[in-house]
Amino acid sequence: MDPVIRKIVSRDNEQLKLARRVRDGREDSKIFLEGVRLISEAARARIVTEKVFVASSFLDEMSEDDIIAWLNPRHIFEVNDSMLQSIADTNNSQGVVAIAARPATGPDMIGVVATSSTPVVVLLNKINNPSNLGAVIRSAEAAGVAGLITSEGSADAMSPKALRAAMGSSLRLPLWTDVSLDEALEWAAGKKLRTVAADISGARSYTEIDWQIARMLVFGSEAHGLDEEDLTKIEERIVIPMEKDVESLNLAVAAGVVLFEARRQNSVR
Structure with missing residues (x-):
């Protein structure tokens, strides 16, 4: 079944805490992807996208169906622009962040x-x-x-x-x-x-x-x-x-x- 967008209203939400841990390198099995270009490259490389966080303003440009067709993520979360910036790694986020499985190395x-x-x-x-x-x-x-x-x-x-x-x-x-x-x-x-x-x-x-x-x-x-x-x-x-x-x-x-x-x-x- 396709994921349904769930709205997060608190900065203390566990999903946002997870995103920050991944961003800061404290979740070894996951990687933090920010921006349309990098997330698209991950999709092309068939990296499994587990969670996508989208700013409300981003949804003005891309619908839920568009996101599903783009990434087929397991979970989609909508946050306000300020919350998205709080988990971003850049000063000027593009409004979308993804958590994905870390590719195998060795x-x-x-x-x-x-x-x-x-x-x-x-x-x-x-x-x-x-x-x-x-x-x-x-x-x-x-x-x-x-x-x-x-x-x-x-x-x-x-x-x-x-x-x-x-x-x-x-x-x-x-x-x-x-x-x-x-x-x-x-x-x-x-x-x-x-x-x-x-x-x-x-x-x-x-x-x-x-x-x-x-x-x-x-x-x-x-x-x-x-x-x-x-x-x-x-x-x-x-x-x-x-x-x-x-x-x-x-x-x-x-x-x-x-x-x-x-x-x-x-x-x-």
């Missing part, structure tokens, strides 16, 4: 790397800025990589900020999260992936290595990069040549530069 989600458009798995080590992490995920999907891994100490790839920055890519790209660097490198060795770190200490340009070989590409944080102990565990180091007065690139920009060179090399094989 090593089994990453398929055969060598058959990907770009035979690369990206490993992000201790990337604690969720917006940067989400932007890298978006670039990684666009470049056609096989999957992406985040280490322990990294931001949650399914946090609201990371999800918005990834613009739906987190819901489609195979992910493995909260992994130790050593475990990820051991997995790469078992998959016969050659490991390469993007680091300012690299002796070779990112354009000088063969990206048709299946690889794991490792990035450290913008602030500190990879420490020397970690770098010694990785087989190769590459650098993006830059003008001498420029110290570094934004992480998402650097990842995009390298990954699209890998894609370019594989497009001509």
